[in-house]
Amino acid sequence: MFTKHETYPAALLEFVAEANKAVKALPPLFPLSSSVAVNPFLGQTGEPLAVAAARMARVAGARITPERAHWAAKFDAGEIGIEDLRDALASAGTRFGQPDLVSVKTALRTESAPLSALPTVAELAADVSGIDWPGLIEDRIGVWASSHFDQGQALWQPNRTGGAFSSWREFASRDLTPEIHGLKGFGAFVAATNRSHWRAIGRASEALGVSAGAAGTAYHRWLITLGGWAQYARYLLWQAELDGQADNTAAELLAIRMVFDEALFHLYKEQIDSRWAEVAAQHEMPVTPSRDLVIDAVLQDAAERAQQRKLSGVLTSRQPRLTAGRPAVQAAFCIDVRSEVFRRMLEAQDAGIETIGFAGFFGLASAHRAAGSDVIETRGPVLLQAGVSSKAAEPDSADRNRRYAARAKRAWGRFKLAAVSSFAFVEATGPLYVSKLLRDSLGRPAGAKPDPAPQLDPLIGLDARIGMAKSVLAAMSLTENFARIVMLAGHGADVTNNPHESALQCGACGGHAGDVNARLLAGLLNDAQVREGLQGEGISIPADTLFLPALHHTTTDAVTLYEQDLPGQDWKADVAQLKRWLDGAGRLARAERAARLPRAKGEADIARRAGDWAELRPEWGLAGCQALIAAPRQRTEGADLSGNTFLHNYDWQADEGFGVLELIMTAPVQVASWISLQYYGSTVAPQLFGGGNKLLHNVAGGIGVLEGNGGALRPGLPWQSVHDGEAFQHDPLRLTVIIEAPREAMTDILKRHANVRELFDNRWLSLIAMDSEGKLAWRYDGELQWSPFQPEDQRRRAIAAE
Numbered sequence: 001m002f003t004k005h006e007t008y009p010a011a012l013l014e015f016v017a018e019a020n021k022a023v024k025a026l027p028p029l030f031p032l033s034s035s036v037a038v039n040p041f042l043g044q045t046g047e048p049l050a051v052a053a054a055r056m057a058r059v060a061g062a063r064i065t066p067e068r069a070h071w072a073a074k075f076d077a078g079e080i081g082i083e084d085l086r087d088a089l090a091s092a093g094t095r096f097g098q099p100d101l102v103s104v105k106t107a108l109r110t111e112s113a114p115l116s117a118l119p120t121v122a123e124l125a126a127d128v129s130g131i132d133w134p135g136l137i138e139d140r141i142g143v144w145a146s147s148h149f150d151q152g153q154a155l156w157q158p159n160r161t162g163g164a165f166s167s168w169r170e171f172a173s174r175d176l177t178p179e180i181h182g183l184k185g186f187g188a189f190v191a192a193t194n195r196s197h198w199r200a201i202g203r204a205s206e207a208l209g210v211s212a213g214a215a216g217t218a219y220h221r222w223l224i225t226l227g228g229w230a231q232y233a234r235y236l237l238w239q240a241e242l243d244g245q246a247d248n249t250a251a252e253l254l255a256i257r258m259v260f261d262e263a264l265f266h267l268y269k270e271q272i273d274s275r276w277a278e279v280a281a282q283h284e285m286p287v288t289p290s291r292d293l294v295i296d297a298v299l300q301d302a303a304e305r306a307q308q309r310k311l312s313g314v315l316t317s318r319q320p321r322l323t324a325g326r327p328a329v330q331a332a333f334c335i336d337v338r339s340e341v342f343r344r345m346l347e348a349q350d351a352g353i354e355t356i357g358f359a360g361f362f363g364l365a366s367a368h369r370a371a372g373s374d375v376i377e378t379r380g381p382v383l384l385q386a387g388v389s390s391k392a393a394e395p396d397s398a399d400r401n402r403r404y405a406a407r408a409k410r411a412w413g414r415f416k417l418a419a420v421s422s423f424a425f426v427e428a429t430g431p432l433y434v435s436k437l438l439r440d441s442l443g444r445p446a447g448a449k450p451d452p453a454p455q456l457d458p459l460i461g462l463d464a465r466i467g468m469a470k471s472v473l474a475a476m477s478l479t480e481n482f483a484r485i486v487m488l489a490g491h492g493a494d495v496t497n498n499p500h501e502s503a504l505q506c507g508a509c510g511g512h513a514g515d516v517n518a519r520l521l522a523g524l525l526n527d528a529q530v531r532e533g534l535q536g537e538g539i540s541i542p543a544d545t546l547f548l549p550a551l552h553h554t555t556t557d558a559v560t561l562y563e564q565d566l567p568g569q570d571w572k573a574d575v576a577q578l579k580r581w582l583d584g585a586g587r588l589a590r591a592e593r594a595a596r597l598p599r600a601k602g603e604a605d606i607a608r609r610a611g612d613w614a615e616l617r618p619e620w621g622l623a624g625c626q627a628l629i630a631a632p633r634q635r636t637e638g639a640d641l642s643g644n645t646f647l648h649n650y651d652w653q654a655d656e657g658f659g660v661l662e663l664i665m666t667a668p669v670q671v672a673s674w675i676s677l678q679y680y681g682s683t684v685a686p687q688l689f690g691g692g693n694k695l696l697h698n699v700a701g702g703i704g705v706l707e708g709n710g711g712a713l714r715p716g717l718p719w720q721s722v723h724d725g726e727a728f729q730h731d732p733l734r735l736t737v738i739i740e741a742p743r744e745a746m747t748d749i750l751k752r753h754a755n756v757r758e759l760f761d762n763r764w765l766s767l768i769a770m771d772s773e774g775k776l777a778w779r780y781d782g783e784l785q786w787s788p789f790q791p792e793d794q795r796r797r798a799i800a801a802e
Contacts, residue, residue: 012202014212019201022219023070023250028229028238029245029715031151031703034511036382037622039674040681040689040716041764045755048762050096050289050297058287059221061117062688064681064733071303072108080306088302091781096294104298105220112292118221118279122209123353123529124272128666129182134225135711136181137260141253142700142711144171145229150701165197165252166235170258182267186204189263194591197248197255204258207742208265208276214283219460222257224688228704228713242385262399304733304766311627311645311736312776314788318639321351327483328352329578332476334360334506334514335646335668337625338554343647344640346585354483355633356476357647359668360508361522362489364456366390371451378510381671388460388468390520392451453523453565454516466533469524473539475660477632477651482545485574488522489539489550489559490514493621499699500691500718504554504621507671519562522549526567546571548578555610555619557589577728593643596620598724616694616720623722623730624681628672630664631740635774646672654739661741662749664757669737673765676735682717683732691718740770747784757784 008016025043030036031049039045041064044052049065056064074080092098099107122133147158148167160167172178173191193200204210210218225232240247265276289297309520331346333339335357343355364387367378371392378386448755456465472478478486480548492513493504509517524530525547534541548571549562557583590603596616600609609615628646629636636647637762648668655661681689691697692707693713700706722730737760739746746769750757759765760780767780768789779789 008198008202010317011212012198015200015202015205015215017256018212018215019198019251019775021216022223022254023230023234023237025220025643026223026234026250026531027232027715028235028703029228030235030382030511031232031714032499032502032699032705033151033702034378035500036507036511037106037675037678038715039501039677039764040675041062041677045762045764046758048297049300049764050294051287053293053296054289055217055220055287056685056688057115057293058118058217058282060224060685060688061115062685063112063296064685065300066545066684068111068296068299069300070106070732074303074306075108077288078420079310080303084302084306084309085199085298087305091301092298096289097291099291099295099298100747103588103695104295104302107292107295107299107564112296113290113416117224118217118282118689119275120221120225121265121268121272121276124275124279125264125268128268128271133183133260133264136153136178137257138225138227138711140172140175140177141168141226141229141256142706144168145253146700146706146710147551149229149232149388149703151703153699153702160332162248163197163252165200165255166195168252168256169193169195170217172259178260178263178383183263189266190259193259197252200255201258204255204262207262208258209280210285212279214280216283217287218280218283219254223250223254224259226253226257226712228715231701231715232713233702241727247349290530300734301763304736307626307733308421308736308766308768308776308789309733310454311738314639314641315636315774315776318637318774320634321347322636323351323354325356328482329485329487329574329581330354330356330478330483331489332358332362332478333489333552334354334358335359335628335648335672336506336554337622337646338619338649339489339491340553340641340645340775341554341643342557342585342589345415345588345592346581348588348772349581349584349639355632356478356649358476358649359671360506360514360517362488362490362514362517363475364388364390364468364517364524366454366456366517366520368392368516369453377512377516379512380510381508381667383667383670389457390454390516392453394452395453426708450515450560450562450564453562454519455523456520462529462533465524465527465530466537469530469534470537470539472521473534474654475663477649477654477660479539479654482541484542484544485546485548485571485578487548487561487578489552490516490518491552491554493555493619493733494553494610495555495615495618498618499697500721503721504619504719508668513551515549515560515562518551519549519565522547522562522565544570546574548575553610555620556607557586557593559586579666593619596724596729610720617724620729621717622675623720625672625676625679625729625735626733627736627738628669629738629770630661630668631738631770631774635740650740652745658741658745658749661739661745662753664739665746666753667748669765670756670759672737673735673759678716679722679730680732680734683722683728683730686716686722690714691716691721694718694720734765736768738770738776740772740774743769743778743786746780747786750784 027038027040027042041052053064056062080174085101122137126133133428165281169190173187178186230250230253233253236249237247321577333343345353347353361380367389368377368379369391371394380386490513491506495501505511505516531541549565551560587603590606594600594603594606610618625643626644630648632651633649648664650664696707697705700713707714722728760767761782768776769778772776778786781787
C-alpha cells in the first residue's frame with residue numbers, strides 16, 4: 001500500500017504489481033495459538049498440477065508429487081489398474097503433449113529427473129566464494145524476525161514502529177555479522193537504501209537486471225527462501241483483507257531479502273554476472289511442465305481414480321441398519337474424519353441411535369471472549385468473518401477473582417523467567433516442583449475446569465436468533481422427527497507439550513476446540529422463545545426434546561457432556577443411558593485407532609499417551625483423509641470408511657433453492673480441501689511444506705517453530721504427523737468430493753463461484769455426483785461438463801469388450 005502523497009514511476013508500478021502477485025502465490029501460516037490447516041498450493045489453484053509442479057520446481061526445487069516408486073508399488077499390488085491409467089491419460093488433455101500408455105507404464109520403473117530451483121544471487125556467490133551466504137542470510141533474517149514478530153514470548157519487546165522494512169534497516173545497519181563473514185560495508189549499504197520498501201525492490205530489480213517479465217517467479221523464488229516468515233506475513237495480509245484493509249509486511253520481507261542479494265551481486269559481480277544473467281532470462285520464460293512432470297500428474301490422477309473405484313465398492317457393499325420411528329438419540333458431530341470412527345461405533349450400540357455430520361462450528365462463527373479474558377477468539381472458519389459475538393457468562397465477582405488469579409500467575413511467570421531472578425528462583429523453589437514434574441512425567445497432567453456456559457450477545461434480537469436457529473437446523477437437514485436427546489458434539493484434542501496442539505483442534509472453529517460453538521447452539525435451541533418462533537417457520541421441536549452440548553476428545557475418544565448447561569433434570573435417565581453408549585463407543589473407537597499408533601498395545605494405552613509429554617504421536621489428526629461425502633446418512637451408514645472420510649448430512653430434496661448445497665460447496669468443501677492439501681503437501685514435499693522434526697522444534701515468538709536454534713519458521717505439519725517412523729500414515733491423494741444432488745444445481749453453483757470452480761477444473765479436488773441409490777453416478781470433468789462414473793464391474797465389462 002502506497003503512502004497518500006507519494007507517487008511512483010510507471011516502471012516501478014509494474015514491479016509493485018508483480019510483487020503483490022508473488023505474495024499471493026504463498027499460503028498463509030497461522031500462528032500456533034490458532035493454527036489451522038492451510039492449502040499450501042493456495043496461490044496455484046488457478047493452474048493444473050503439472051504447471052504448479054513446474055512452478056515449484058523453478059522457485060523451490062521441490063517435487064509436489066510422490067516418488068514414482070510409490071505408485072509402482074501400488075500398481076504392482078493391483079491398487080492402481082490399467083483402466084485407471086487409461087482414464088487419467090484420456091482426461092489429461094494435449095496442452096503440454098499427451099504421453100501414451102506405454103510411456104506411463106515405463107515411467108513407473110524409472111525415477112524422474114532430479115529438480116533444482118533457479119539459483120539466487122546468494123547461491124551463486126556461495127559457489128564462487130565457499131561462504132554459505134544463503135545460510136547466513138536465513139540466520140540473520142531469522143534473528144531479526146523472531147524478535148520483530150514476537151507475540152509475547154519474549155519479556156523485552158522491540159520497537160516495531162514504521163513497519164518491518166524500517167525495523168530491519170535499523171537492525172541490519174548495526175549488525176556486523178555479514179561484514180565479519182566478508183560482506184564489507186553491508187551496514188552502510190543498508191543504511192543507504194530508500195526507506196520505501198517499494199523503491200528498494202525497484203532499485204534491487206534494476207541493479208540485478210530483473211525485468212518485469214522475470215519478476216513474477218524471481219520474486220516468488222526469493223520469498224520461498226524466507227520459509228515460514230514470508231508465510232506468516234501472508235497471514236497478516238489475509239487477516240487484513242478479511243477486515244477490508246491492506247498489509248505490506250510480505251512485500252517488505254521481499255525487499256529485505258532482495259537487498260541482501262543486491263549487496264552480494266555488487267561484491268561478486270565479476271564472477272557471477274553471466275550466470276546470473278542466464279538465471280534472469282530463465283525467469284522470463286513461461287512456466288511450462290516437462291514431459292516427466294506431465295507423467296507424474298497423470299500417475300497422481302490415476303491413483304485418485306483408483307481410490308474412487310475402491311470407495312464406490314465400499315459404499316455399494318454397505319449394510320445399513322433398519323431403523324424406523326423416533327430415534328432414541330440424535331448425535332451431531334463435526335464432519336472431521338476422526339468422528340467417522342466414533343459415529344460408526346456409537347451407532348453400533350443401539351438401533352435407536354442416529355448420528356449427524358455437520359461443520360464443527362455449528363453455523364455460529366463467533367468472536368468469543370473466554371472467562372476472565374479480553375482476548376477475542378475467532379471460533380469459526382478462517383474463510384469467514386465472525387457473524388456473532390459471545391462470552392463466557394459468570395457473575396462480576398467471579399470474573400474479577402479469575403482476573404486477579406491470572407495476573408498473579410503472569411507476574412509469577414515473569415519472575416521465574418526474568419534475567420536476574422531466574423537463577424535464584426530455581427535454587428529456592430526447585431524442590432517444590434518435584435511433584436508436578438513427577439505427575440507430568442507419568443502422563444497425569446492436571447485437568448482444567450470448563451468455562452461457564454457461553455452466551456450470545458444479548459443485543460442479538462429474538463427474530464435474529466430464530467433466523468440463526470432455522471438456518472442451522474436446515475443446514476443440518478434436521479427439521480423433523482427430533483429425538484428426546486439431541487447431542488451436539490464439538491471436538492477438541494487433549495495433548496501436552498505440543499506446540500502444534502491447536503492444529504489438532506477443530507479447523508472449523510479457528511483452531512480452537514468446538515465446545516463453545518456446541519454450547520452456544522444448544523442454548524439457542526433450548527430457548528423456549530426461539531422454539532416458539534421456529535414453529536412459525538415450519539419447524540416444530542417437541543417439548544420433551546433436549547439439546548445437549550458435548551465435546552468429543554479426539555485424542556482419547558472420550559466425550560464430555562456439559563450437563564451443567566441443562567435447563568432441568570427431566571432427562572436424567574436418558575443422559576445416563578447416553579453415557580453408557582458413549583463409553584462403549586469410546587472403547588471400540590480407541591481399539592480401532594490403537595492399531596495404527598506406534599507402541600500402542602490396545603485401547604487402554606490411548607488416554608495415557610495423551611498425557612505423556614514425551615509422546616510424539618498422541619493421535620493421527622486427519623492423516624489419511626481422502627473424501628468428503630454430502631448425502632443422507634443412510635447412504636454411508638454401515639460402511640467402514642476407516643476414519644478417512646468427512647461425512648456431511650445433506651438432503652437435497654429438502655433444500656429449496658439449493659442454498660444449503662451452495663453453503664456446503666463454498667465453505668465445508670473448501671475447508672476440507674485445505675486440510676487434505678496440507679497433509680498432501682507435508683507428505684510429498686516435507687522440506688518445503690512440512691513442519692520438520694518435532695524433536696528439534698523450538699517455539700519462536702509464539703508464532704511458529706524453528707527446526708533448531710534459528711533460521712526460518714517451519715510451516716505445515718511435523719514429520720511425525722504423517723509418518724510413523726517406518727511408513728507414511730497419509731496416502732498423498734487429493735480430496736474426492738461426493739455429493740448427492742442434481743448435477744444441474746452443482747453446475748449452477750460452480751458458475752457463480754469461480755474460486756470453487758477452479759479447484760475442480762484444475763483437479764485440486766474431484767467432484768462426483770451420487771444418485772438416489774447411493775451409487776457414484778457422474779464425474780465432473782471440468783469446464784462445467786460431466787461424464788458417467790463407471791463402477792468397477794461395468795468398467796471390466798467395457799475393457800473385456802474392447
